[in-house]
Amino acid sequence: MLPPAFVRLIVSVMDESGTGAKGPLRREFWRSPLRGPWFTAVLSMVLLVGSVVLVVTGLLSYAAYNPWLGAPNDLTPNKGFLGFYLFPWPTEPSWLYWLTQSLHVLVGLIMVPVVLAKLWSVLPKLFEWPPAASPAQAVERLSVFLLVGSTIFELVTGVMNIQYYYLWGFGFYTAHLYGAWVFLASLVLHTAVRARRTVAGLRGRRLRTELRTSAAATRAEPPDPDRLVSPNPAPATISRRGAFALIGASSGTILLLSVGQVFGGTGHALAWLAPRGRSRGSGPNDFQINKTAEYHQAVEPATDPSWRLRLEGGPRPVTFSRADLLAMPQTTAELVIMCVEGWSTGVQTWTGVRLDHLARRAGVPRAHRMLAQSIQRFGGFGSAEFAANQIHDPQSLLALRVNGADLSLDHGYPARIIVPAAPGVHDTKWVGTLRFSAGGR
Ligand SMILES: Nc1nc2c(c(=O)[nH]1)N[C@H]1C(S)=C(S)[C@@H](COP(=O)(O)O)O[C@H]1N2
Numbered sequence: 069m070l071p072p073a074f075v076r077l078i079v080s081v082m083d084e085s086g087t088g089a090k091g092p093l094r095r096e097f098w099r100s101p102l103r104g105p106w107f108t109a110v111l112s113m114v115l116l117v118g119s120v121v122l123v124v125t126g127l128l129s130y131a132a133y134n135p136w137l138g139a140p141n142d143l144t145p146n147k148g149f150l151g152f153y154l155f156p157w158p159t160e161p162s163w164l165y166w167l168t169q170s171l172h173v174l175v176g177l178i179m180v181p182v183v184l185a186k187l188w189s190v191l192p193k194l195f196e197w198p199p200a201a202s203p204a205q206a207v208e209r210l211s212v213f214l215l216v217g218s219t220i221f222e223l224v225t226g227v228m229n230i231q232y233y234y235l236w237g238f239g240f241y242t243a244h245l246y247g248a249w250v251f252l253a254s255l256v257l258h259t260a261v262r263a264r265r266t267v268a269g270l271r272g273r274r275l276r277t278e279l280r281t282s283a284a285a286t287r288a289e290p291p292d293p294d295r296l297v298s299p300n301p302a303p304a305t306i307s308r309r310g311a312f313a314l315i316g317a318s319s320g321t322i323l324l325l326s327v328g329q330v331f332g333g334t335g336h337a338l339a340w341l342a343p344r345g346r347s348r349g350s351g352p353n354d355f356q357i358n359k360t361a362e363y364h365q366a367v368e369p370a371t372d373p374s375w376r377l378r379l380e381g382g383p384r385p386v387t388f389s390r391a392d393l394l395a396m397p398q399t400t401a402e403l404v405i406m407c408v409e410g411w412s413t414g415v416q417t418w419t420g421v422r423l424d425h426l427a428r429r430a431g432v433p434r435a436h437r438m439l440a441q442s443i444q445r446f447g448g449f450g451s452a453e454f455a456a457n458q459i460h461d462p463q464s465l466l467a468l469r470v471n472g473a474d475l476s477l478d479h480g481y482p483a484r485i486i487v488p489a490a491p492g493v494h495d496t497k498w499v500g501t502l503r504f505s506a507g508g509r
């Protein structure tokens with residue numbers, strides 16, 4: 069139970085009329101003239117479009133990890149049938165993951181003000197008593213509860229992940245993936261149940277007209293079957309146009325202060341809401357770093373002159389020094405690293421040995437799989453598994469140089485993986501071993 073003083077505080081904040089109409093359980097308490105089926109329906113449509121983008125790009129991001137390849141890529145091993153749609157993630161176009169994940173993170177962020185506005189628009193329903201008058205209504209309200217709950221859960225876990233706060237005792241990937249399926253299921257149910265009323269709501273008014281109506285001329289919508297419209301509306305203090313402008317300006321501000329992180333270069337400096345962009349290299353290596361070599365305790369093994377690249381899976385393991393690798397045919401590719409967290413290095417010019425060439429040197433020319441392993445001594449994400457299309461893509465490299473200079477330690481010296489369209493987490497830095505295998509699935 070909430071302490072009475074706290075309840076009184078909430079009630080006074082929510083008392084929109086300022087007249088002290090008693091208690092939010094009474095409909096008369098809710099007096100904003102903006103609330104009504106049209107206003108809610110417009111927000112619903114924006115959220116529906118945003119949700120479709122988020123679900124599609126989210127499920128694509130999950131697919132981009134190629135979790136079907138096994139342990140290092142599969143961060144949700146108990147997913148069961150939820151992986152039914154997985155497919156070998158393509159390597160073309162090379163900016164594919166950049167696009168899907170930029171959309172995912174940016175659309176997720178700009179939906180926050182819209183979600184808050186939508187919740188405000190239906191807030192009186194939260195206080196309706198009894199909560200359900202019929203079993204059908206009980207099911208409907210349960211679906212709303214799941215939808216609101218999973219929406220908040222997905223937004224909060226997503227934002228916390230972007231912001232580097234891993235404060236929970238469960239894995240982000242698992243939580244965000246399962247939450248997404250609860251969200252999708254309740255969204256489908258909610259959309260099916262509410263579609264007719266929403267369409268009717270949209271027909272109730274014309275957007276054109278509303279965008280021309282001032283606060284002084286703003287009147288409540290006619291009474292509606294869902295009883296969203298206040299029975300005793302107060303005079304408007306803001307027009308619907310003003311409310312949309314407020315929501316749009318909030319989303320626009322969030323976008324403006326975040327969008328820079330998906331571009332390299334000076335873009336990061338403008339991404340005030342993004343935590344990245346603070347750790348960078350210098351000269352040709354001056355672009356966003358995720359975690360440094362020092363953090364991963366990779367400095368010592370990576371600078372050890374006895375470092376060798378070890379290729380396994382062939383008739384016998386073979387090793388190459390960095391000089392050996394530099395003497396092999398070098399390929400240059402313009403590729404972007406896109407992190408699942410929504411920041412990017414921007415396109416950089418990577419030079420190194422094709423993975424396809426290394427497969428041949430390993431003695432597994434038709435390799436189906438490749439496991440890359442880092443020599444880092446601390447932290448996660450030190451290995452990744454790749455599928456045939458990734459190994460043999462002409463732009464898939466074991467990079468030795470970037471933008472004409474040797475890789476910096478923080479960017480993975482002496483050698484790192486760079487695979488077009490793969491999520492950044494698979495671009496393993498400080499590579500020690502590549503294990504190829506033929507056959508398999
Ligand atoms: N060995 C190793 N490689 C790694 C990581 C890591 O933690 N360890 N992080 C990955 C992640 S999550 C990203 S987004 C990219 C970032 O590359 P950068 O730091 O060169 O920009 O490196 C990847 N390579």
Ligand SMILES: [Mo]
Pocket residue numbers: 358406407408409492493
């Ligand atoms: Mo990442």
